[in-house]
Amino acid sequence: MKFCNFVPEMEILIYDKAMQLEGLAVATIGVFDGVHRGHRFVFEQLADKARERKLISTVITFDRHPLSVVCPDKCPPLLTTLDERLQLLCATGVQRCVVLPFTEEMAGLAACDFMLLMRQQLGVKLLLTGYDNRFGHDRSAGFSDYVRYGQEMDMDVEALEPCNITEEDCPVSSSMVRRLLADGALDKVHHCLGRDYSLEGQVVSGEQIGMKIGYPTANLSPDTHKLLPKAGVYAVWATIGVDGPTLPAMMNIRHCPTFGGRPTTLEVHLFDYNGNLYGQTVRVRFVGRLRDEQRFADASALKAQLAKDQSDALQVLRADAEAQETVCGK
Template sequence: MKIIRVNSDTGNLPPTVATIGFFDGVHRGHQHLIRHVVEEARRSRMMSTVITFDRHPRQVLQSDYRPRLLTPLDGKLLLLSKTGCDQTAVLSFTREMAALSARDFMRYVLVDQLNVRKLIIGYDNRFGHNRREGFVDYVRYGREMGMEVLLDTAFAINGVRISSSMIRSLLKEGRVDMARRCLGYPYTLAGKVVGGYRNGRKLGFPTANVDVAETEQLIPEPGVYAVRVRLEHSVTQLPGMMNIGTRPTFDGHEQTLEVHIFDFEDNLYGQQVMVSFVQRIRSERRFDNLLQLTEQLKDDRVKAAELLELED
């Protein structure tokens, strides 16, 4: 898949069938839409293009907005590369772009810069200044400038339409197994291993403290999860369990993400790790003493190993 960083000099591109959106998570609903773009492009003998943005629009329009993303940009581009589309065009979202009407955006960006001849829009997608206009308007504007505009159907599971906001809600409730069904893959956090409190090692469960602060990714509901961990520069996924919470047994207050990889002793400090969530085991709670906590961790490990074995 070719990646195009769109700027004022972009042009002279071949005719394309495109869709546009933020595509956070590239979930099954997005995959459904992009599949139709690819199919239409093949029928029309044109390129297929996914048009997305380098940052969440609200980050530009609201200076204090801090997104809780399903996928950072690099992760999103990786997922898009697996959809079969020919190219992804990344727009740098600015206040100037946000001020464009839908008609001007279609003319100056979609037509003049990206040579879009057919635009397939997600069932709930709107663009242009304040998102004032809708599909009927896009069709009319497209007709004026030689672009066919089509509306895609929604993708649903058991009658429920899949959306990024719905998946975020599932993760906030700790329902990572349902989020996986909607995404089409396990929800995955990326972060660097930093120094921790070393309490797990004293209990016989050494953990890596994962710092995800800079990724702006959404952190699931506190609790203990069965996970798979991929280390930097490796394709192997290692079984483990992760605790998200404040370590109440140790009178902690700040949220930490500590992952215990089964039968693993190497030093991971400074490495980037990818933690994929399989299922939530239990909520975090305070124990009266370390012996109780250790016994609970043993039970957690057994349950996590069983869940991960079922997934193999």
């Protein structure tokens, strides 16, 4: 796990029972899956309070989604792995991030005991929380209870302002982004995240069907907990390795309708690239959705469609590159 070691400005700490942090902090707590615009609005409020009160801005998060422990059947697929979350948090300007290993013991803590942990071990002097946020094993306590608990342990508790950024003027949430991604609504996903959705995976061996018709693909194996966009064909930017080139490409997320009903596969075809990618990591940034998955009568029909897909993908990616140049040139 890389833990964002390329951005040293944010201190990243893995919680243990012996932890005793120095300095007083203003903190907020959550999974922050996706680190979307709503989360970043929270972090802006966190930074404002840190400057105002001369406290250390601190994000407290978990190493996994709490539902994976307390109710695995209801745990959603994730927009971001832990490493992706930490990388995105590094870019927010937060001074400190404490990662809590979410265990059954942690899940069993009552809200007041959890707040006492934050106060005594993490130095939290001011806790910022949503008015409807709930934590603790029974989730029965609410904001007024948190304020009362805080008064008993010399911790201030304040409510965060909501961030309404959707077209319907309702608060953006990770669950909303998951629904949009499952529907293939990339434009709305981008609007909520403030960036394109991305994933990475190691290149593994595949069936080499694309190779046989002149469209070799790299088959990606992403994190098993990562949410995949709706099946179909996408225009993407593909980055090879950590410092490798970023190339135009198209990705097919499929349930193999043409060649039988096998599990979902992720295949990315990098344009004008002939290198061997097996064993390497490729990061894919989704720019545009081209079409739904289709069943083709034969390989020649598939090849003809892939030629059109490549042309369409290049058009989308050229427009994206021009837009990026315009933004950077401002």
